[in-house]
Amino acid sequence: MSHADALQAAVEKMLADRFPLRQANVTKVNADGTVDLAGAEGDITEVPCASSYASRAVGHKVIVVRFPSGNWEVLARSESPDPTP
DSSP: OOHHHHHHHHHHHHHHHHSOEEEEEEEEEOTTSOEEEEETTEEEEEEOBOTTOOSOOTTOEEEEEEOTTSOEEEEEEEEOOOOOO
């Protein structure tokens, strides 16, 4: 591995450790625009969403970040819900 590759890998690991991304499912869309989520970390309520995730809906799978402060934010939708047969 070259020095540049090693440096890139170290930076990516640092960012992943500091701002870990997770996937979760939207279980409720609240009137104030926040969402409730279910994921590997358990249930998380009243999570704010980035403006890039505007069309919020129950059942969406989303990408969530947890900041060092402990606060969560939904960044984007990760995939569409399964179509109804």
